Amino acid sequence: MDFQENFLQTVWKYQYFDKKNLQTTTGQNLEVKKIGFHNFHEGPDFLEAHLKIGNLDYHGHVEIHRNASDWNHHAHSQDDKYNSVILHVVFNHDVPIFHRDGSPIPTLELKGKIWLDVIRNYERLTLNKGEILCGDSIGSVPQIIKFSMLEKALVERMELKSQKVLEILQKTGMDWEETAYRWMLNCFGFKTNSDSMLILAESLPFKILQKQGSKFMVLEALLLGQAGLLYDASRDERTIFLKSEYDFYQKKYGLKSNLNYHDWKFMGVRPGNFPYQRIAQLAQIIAKNPSLFSTILDASQGLGKFKEIFTIEVAPYWQQHTRPGISSKRKLAASLSKDTINLLIINLITPLWYAYGQYLNDPDWKEKCFELLQEIPSENNFIIRKFAQIGWPADNAFDSQGMIGLYRQYCKTKRCLDCKIGQSLLKPTKR
Structure with a gap:
């Protein structure tokens, strides 16, 4: 499976994985009490998480990588911002990872644990050949989610x-x-x-x-x-x-x-x-x-x-x-x-x-x-026409300006997992 690191961040953020008998790579029982706040700036990916590992409660940060060795490639052990990481979440645990003081960092490997329908939804979204990757599925997205993302953009x-x-x-x-x-x-x-x-x-x-x-x-x-x-x-x-x-x-x-x-x-x-x-x-x-x-x-x-x-x-x-x-x-x-x-x-x-x-x-x-x-008619340019072609016409300039922002900041750069629409399409079936 080929995916970006932000896919794993989304999986952690919404806990789209099997948490039954959850353990670290060293066999310690793991309970997620608080996932932490998603950090969009420098530093660990999720801040102020609360976990129970073994019999102890831990409060700190969570860092996410595709491979555990990415920690070393990014030189996180030399960066003080990562001293308080209490859990390393990876797809593939290829090497053990340590803090600067030599203490091991508890690691959760997600390989084999991510829900299958989430993986399929991700592949369906990212393998689309259109410029707007969600174009084939936009009709299934609730109107409130589309409006919320339009307003955000x-x-x-x-x-x-x-x-x-x-x-x-x-x-x-x-x-x-x-x-x-x-x-x-x-x-x-x-x-x-x-x-x-x-x-x-x-x-x-x-x-x-x-x-x-x-x-x-x-x-x-x-x-x-x-x-x-x-x-x-x-x-x-x-x-x-x-x-x-x-x-x-x-x-x-x-x-x-x-x-x-x-x-x-x-x-x-x-x-x-x-x-x-x-x-x-x-x-x-x-x-x-x-x-x-x-x-x-x-x-x-x-x-x-x-x-x-x-x-x-x-x-x-x-x-x-x-x-x-x-x-x-x-x-x-x-x-x-x-x-x-x-x-x-x-x-x-x-x-x-x-x-x-x-x-x-x-x-x-x-x-x-x-x-x-909202009082001004919608613009008519190639971006607005692209959205109209997938069944999402703009009613006014509020819509068209939102669509221009959405296209340039999310669709064109394929930031689907930072978009509420993409996140909605990633959701698994109810469990």
Whole structure:
């Protein structure tokens, strides 16, 4: 049987083995009174277990390996964190194991003791050829378990996103307006150009843009110039003007840029998502919302308020040009689409709220994130379609964001035994 070590951890955690006449490898009677707490950090796998070995009660930790010799391979005897291990649980007892002081470590060998239906369930799950290993069996999983895992994956995804926001907050000296601005530009990169957008935001402080008020042409010039996208200002009258404006403000504020045209990706990107179009949209949004973070917080009354933040119309020039002086074959969108606005609410607004809740230690802001996601339609991407194909469609953005987190953090990395769904499918028949 081929299995990962986490399978044995699951077997121990749920006691999926025959405990009748349980003994250590040296013949001492063994009684499990408390399995311990599963440790997901450095150190033994289960902490604060309670066992009875022979006639004595033991309190300490449990370490689990496929082979007993793995203890030596991992040099646990040299690590003080393992001094309090009271039981070594292994599938194969190939060598005796000792503490640093030479005392033997009681060992439980699971070979021949794991319930057969648990092994078969594990093999059925892991031998599946699909990208979502549980796809063939998902229909048998109770809805409450699927929802619970979806919620867990969503929370983990929100934690990861909000951590990025809080890292930006640290860099800005705890300035939430500057943080919201940088996070907005990062999100407007829509993955393809997100890194370059963040570099742009870091090189052009929001305070400078706020000073320009509603003068969107100046904002456009500053953003495009700092982005290194006004390298050829002789295209037409508009870009000549934008370059002239940028040169003036660059000297005025002593701006320095590390970006140039080649830092931006155009290949495989639709014209409507070109950096020029996104930056033109950003200029309009900033002109309309000079107190960006305050506006985002104030808009918490409802979904409609958020849509107002992003309801803008770019200049006719950018509806007709993909690049300076290069006309588009077809008219480009004047405003952000409904789907784009929904994505911005999902990826821009809710992580800001969540991070703000962590900053204030206020769970209400976090709860608002989940409530808002349930009001937004589900995304439609290859991950969501994969779940729909196995009979698990997403009803809203709460579901779709949870599915994205579930796929990336569990399905893609085959962490089935860390997933409540996989754990459910591993369960044996009732005994």
